[in-house]
Amino acid sequence: MVRRRDQQGDKKPSKEAIEAFASGAGGGKTEMDRSFDPDAKRDFKSILVPFNRYEYTRLEAAAKETGRSKLNFIRRAILKLAEEVETKY
Numbered sequence: 001m002v003r004r005r006d007q008q009g010d011k012k013p014s015k016e017a018i019e020a021f022a023s024g025a026g027g028g029k030t031e032m033d034r035s036f037d038p039d040a041k042r043d044f045k046s047i048l049v050p051f052n053r054y055e056y057t058r059l060e061a062a063a064k065e066t067g068r069s070k071l072n073f074i075r076r077a078i079l080k081l082a083e084e085v086e087t088k089y
Contacts, residue, residue, distance in 0.1 A: 049074075 013021075051059065063073040 059070055059073065063070045066073065068076070
């Protein structure tokens with residue numbers, strides 16, 4: 001059964017009310033303004049990354065050579081490249 005909202009009449013919010021509502025979304029900060037904990041629990045998102053045999057073999061060899069797990073090697077590579085990109089641009 002559909003529950004319909006009661007009509008508010010012709011009341012429309014003022015431009016100031018709309019702006020206050022919009023700027024308050026997300027605590028008034030953008031995603032980039034928030035500081036994140038690099039050591040936080042890893043339960044936010046996950047990504048399935050398909051590899052071909054060549055890429056996977058290179059990953060295995062590099063991870064073994066550095067003494068890291070494959071997943072740790074990927075994370076470190078992502079963070080290192082992201083840091084390089086941030087300093088370049």
